[in-house]
Amino acid sequence: MSLNWLFRGGLVAYTALFFAFIYLPLALIAVYSFNSNPVNMMTWEGFTTDWYWQVLGFKTTVSEAAMYIESTGQLLAALRNSIVIAFSTTLISTVLGTALALALYRYDFLGARTYRVLMFMPMLVPDIVLGIALLIFFVNAGVHLGIGTIIIGQCTFLISYVFIVVSSRLAGMDRSLEHASADLGANEWVTFRKVVLPQLMPGVMGGALLAFIISMDDLVITYFIAGTDVTTLPIFIFAMLRRGIKPEINAIAVMMLTFSFLVASLGLYLRSRQK
Amino acid sequence: MIASTRDRMQLGLLLGPATVFLAVFFLIPLAIMVVTSFLAPGLYGGVEWEFYPHNFGRIFGFADPAFEEFDPVYLEIFLRSVRIAVLTVIATLLVCYPAAFCISMMPGKWKSFCLFLIALPFFTSLIVRLFVWVLILRQSGPVNGVLLALGLIDQPLDLIYTEGAIILGMVYIFIPFMFMPIYASVEKLDWSLIRASQDLGAGPIRTFVRVILPLTAPGIIGGSLIVFIPALGNFIVPAILGGAKVMMLGNLIEQQFLSARNWPFGSALAMMVMSVMLVTMMGFVFVSGRRRSSMASLSGGQRGAQ
Numbered sequence: 001m002s003l004n005w006l007f008r009g010g011l012v013a014y015t016a017l018f019f020a021f022i023y024l025p026l027a028l029i030a031v032y033s034f035n036s037n038p039v040n041m042m043t044w045e046g047f048t049t050d051w052y053w054q055v056l057g058f059k060t061t062v063s064e065a066a067m068y069i070e071s072t073g074q075l076l077a078a079l080r081n082s083i084v085i086a087f088s089t090t091l092i093s094t095v096l097g098t099a100l101a102l103a104l105y106r107y108d109f110l111g112a113r114t115y116r117v118l119m120f121m122p123m124l125v126p127d128i129v130l131g132i133a134l135l136i137f138f139v140n141a142g143v144h145l146g147i148g149t150i151i152i153g154q155c156t157f158l159i160s161y162v163f164i165v166v167s168s169r170l171a172g173m174d175r176s177l178e179h180a181s182a183d184l185g186a187n188e189w190v191t192f193r194k195v196v197l198p199q200l201m202p203g204v205m206g207g208a209l210l211a212f213i214i215s216m217d218d219l220v221i222t223y224f225i226a227g228t229d230v231t232t233l234p235i236f237i238f239a240m241l242r243r244g245i246k247p248e249i250n251a252i253a254v255m256m257l258t259f260s261f262l263v264a265s266l267g268l269y270l271r272s273r274q275k
Numbered sequence: 276m277i278a279s280t281r282d283r284m285q286l287g288l289l290l291g292p293a294t295v296f297l298a299v300f301f302l303i304p305l306a307i308m309v310v311t312s313f314l315a316p317g318l319y320g321g322v323e324w325e326f327y328p329h330n331f332g333r334i335f336g337f338a339d340p341a342f343e344e345f346d347p348v349y350l351e352i353f354l355r356s357v358r359i360a361v362l363t364v365i366a367t368l369l370v371c372y373p374a375a376f377c378i379s380m381m382p383g384k385w386k387s388f389c390l391f392l393i394a395l396p397f398f399t400s401l402i403v404r405l406f407v408w409v410l411i412l413r414q415s416g417p418v419n420g421v422l423l424a425l426g427l428i429d430q431p432l433d434l435i436y437t438e439g440a441i442i443l444g445m446v447y448i449f450i451p452f453m454f455m456p457i458y459a460s461v462e463k464l465d466w467s468l469i470r471a472s473q474d475l476g477a478g479p480i481r482t483f484v485r486v487i488l489p490l491t492a493p494g495i496i497g498g499s500l501i502v503f504i505p506a507l508g509n510f511i512v513p514a515i516l517g518g519a520k521v522m523m524l525g526n527l528i529e530q531q532f533l534s535a536r537n538w539p540f541g542s543a544l545a546m547m548v549m550s551v552m553l554v555t556m557m558g559f560v561f562v563s564g565r566r567r568s569s570m571a572s573l574s575g576g577q578r579g580a581q
Contacts, residue, residue, distance in 0.1 A: 015377040015389070018370070022396060022450065025407040028417070032410065041410065096293040103289035107282070122301055126508035126552060128525050129308070129545045130301075132532055136311055136542070137304035156301045159293055213398055219511055224532065237402050241515060245409060253403040264398035268391055 026257060033250035041247060051251035075252070078236035085147060085222075085232060086215040089154045094208045096155070097162025098200075105170040119164070122157040130157065131224035138225060145227025153225045154215050161214065162207035169203025202271075209267050213260070312542035320536035330543035349527070353547060356524040359438060360506040363445040364499045367453040370446060371498070372491075375458040390458070397451040405515045408444050409435060412516070436518040444516040445506050452505075453498040460494030493563070500559050508548040524548055 033052070037045035050060040057072030100119070104112055122130070134153045135145075143149060177199075181191040219234040226235060233256075240249055315327035329339035334353060338345045378389045396404060410416055414431040422428045434440060468490070472482040488495075510525025517523065524544055531541030 011377045011380065014373050015381075018374045018377070019389075019392060021370070021447075022392070025411060025447075026396075026404075028410065029403075029407055041415075096296060099289040100293045103286055106289075107286045109286065122297070124504060124552070124556070125305070126504060126548050128508045128510050128528055129305075129549055132528060132541060132545055133304035133308040134300070135532060136307050136538060137300075140307065152300050156297065159297065217400055217402075219402060234400065234402050237400075237406070238511070238514075241402070241406055241409070245406075245413075249406065253400075253406060256400050256403055260399040261395065264395055265391075267398075268394065 029250050029253050029257075032247070033254045035247070038247060041250070051248050052255070055248050055251045055255070074231070075236065078231045078233045081147065081230055082216055082233040085150050085154065086212050088151045089158055089215045090208050090212045092151070093155045093158035093162050093211045094204060097159045097207060097211075098166050098204055100159070100163050101166035101170055105167070116167075119160050122160040123164075125157075127220035128224075131221040134221065135224045145225055146230050149225045149227070150222050150230065150232070153221050154218055157221070158211040158215060161210050162204075165207035165210060166200070166203045169200060169206070173199050206267075206271065213263070308542050308545060311539050312546045314539045316537045316539045320538070322539055327539065330540045331546075333540060334543065334547065349544075352522050352524060352527050355438070355521075356507055357551065359441055359445070359523060360503050360509075363442050363449065363506045364453075364502050366442055366446045367449050367502050368457075368495065368499065371450060371454040371457055372495070375454060375461045375494075379458065379461045379464075393451055393454050396448075401448060401511065402515075404448055405444050405512060408440070408447065408516060412440055412443075435516060436520045438517075438521050440516040441513050441521060441523070444512045445502075445509065448512070449502045449506065452501045456497040456501070457491065457494040460491045464490055496559060496562060500555065503555060504552050507551060508545075 032041045034047050034049065035041055035044055036048035036050065037043050053060050055072065055075065104116060131153070134149070134156070138145060138149050173196075177195050178191055181195045182188075186194070217234060218232075219238060222232055223235055223238070226232065231239075237249070237252065311322060312330055313326055313328065315323040315325050316330075317323050327339075329337065332338045333343075333345070334349045336345050336347075336350075378386060378393075381389065411418055412435040413419075414433075414435075416434075418434060419428075419431040423431065464487070468486055469482060472486045477485065508525050508528075509523065510529050513521060513523040513526050514529070517526070524547065528541050528544045528548075531537045531544065535541075
């Protein structure tokens with residue numbers, strides 16, 4: 001019996017360690033972000049919210065030397081680009097990915113199986129390979145690198161994600177309802193709109209949410225095809241990190257973590273309610 | 276299934292746009308990259324249209340004698356990348372495997388909460404999660420701080436910008452990728468088989484090696500594959516945690532494209548990443564195919580009874 005207790009204790013301890021490994025580092029930045037010491041974050045000098053105010057563009061007592069964003073405008077421009085790109089890619093990839101999933105679900109044509117397998121390719125090809133392939137392609141085609149190329153580049157792999165999420169939803173759907181609707185005299189379009197679409201919607205929304213989140217966070221592919229004048233949020237932070245670390249980056253990191261925690265919690269909560 | 280022209284039109288309408296999009300912006304770019312990897316680099320960036328195998332030669336020992344002698348540095352970077360990716364897979368596996376068992380034994384409510392906590396980081400910014408480790412590992416970070424305070428070391432250790440730092444960072448970001456497939460196979464584990472093994476006199480180690488490990492192998496193999504592929508060509512983790520000291524294929528490719536402007540060589544390096552990925556995938560298909568047939572013959576009777 002005591003061995004059993006020891007075993008259980010060990011399991012609980014391991015799980016605790018596991019989650020500590022995942023979450024303690026994130027808690028650390030949160031603590032650092034409120035430390036007023038501008039030089040060494042390890043030494044606690046007092047509680048302050050100045051870093052947050054500074055990032056948001058307010059005047060604070062923090063000296064200029066401790067900062068490295070020249071203006072909050074740059075950060076906001078990067079954020080705005082990221083949001084514009086994420087909305088565009090989500091729209092395009094959701095429409096195209098859903099159409100593909102529907103086509104493969106409704107029609108059994110020659111090559112449908114190959115198609116299904118090929119749709120995994122954009123997800124499996126390493127980011128960096130796709131990034132440079134697109135860079136070579138756009139430069140050879142004489143396309144100016146910018147928001148347009150980023151949107152196209154991200155869609156190439158986001159379509160796959162949407163396709164897979166929607167396909168799995170379709171696979172779990174009850175086809176007899178469609179037949180019933182047809183038997184009761186509804187035409188194809190009415191059946192699609194009133195029977196298939198409502199059942200499909202959670203899958204489409206899930207795919208869209210996933211596409212949005214991945215788009216907002218994409219660094220590698222965007223990095224190669226962004227050109228010189230467009231910056232997205234992840235690229236902006238990557239560039240900051242390469243220039244050295246100053247405390248305001250903690251505040252930005254904490255705001256981003258909080259935001260994505262809220263969105264992800266909401267998404268996962270909604271999904272759990274559907275079941 | 277396709278009966279009428281109307282059906283055919285509908286199918287074309289659904290299939291067409293995405294197919295054209297992916298053909299133009301996915302397949303063609305990859306094909307151009309393959310071609311580029313066999314072309315000679317131009318003097319000022321760009322390419323010369325002639326067959327030039329020396330891009331691969333720079334890696335494997337037949338560099339263009341007109342320009343340079345063979346330098347094993349590229350081969351070293353390639354081997355280092357493979358080594359780091361393999362070590363990352365092993366470390367992530369060792370961290371996630373016990374955790375999957377712990378969590379699968381929890382009562383329902385706790386279980387779903389834990390799964391939520393594991394999935395959550397996947398939705399947060401990758402760059403922020405890596406940045407944390409810069410804070411932790413650097414010379415003025417808490418790890419060195421604690422070790423110094425305890426008197427275990429006199430000088431801060433160089434923890435960051437090492438292979439270890441890269442592996443740690445990769446383990447941290449790939450945990451959800453490895454955990455989920457393993458957890459799925461642990462959840463499906465038939466505990467009566469484990470009890471049977473113990474009843475028949477097998478010790479814990481024997482039970483683990485002969486029963487638990489084979490039954491959870493699909494999760495282990497699947498998880499290893501989806502960690503290995505992005506780890507091999509990764510460029511963000513070594514860029515942030517490896518610095519200029521520990522270079523991987525990803526950084527080398529970035530350098531060839533954005534600063535050295537030798538696109539053919541960069542493409543050849545990308546082809547190396549792709550080929551290792553393809554070989555790994557084919558191995559995966561082969562192993563899972565063989566496993567399926569051997570498992571089917573082993574547990575065919577049991578499956579049939581269910």
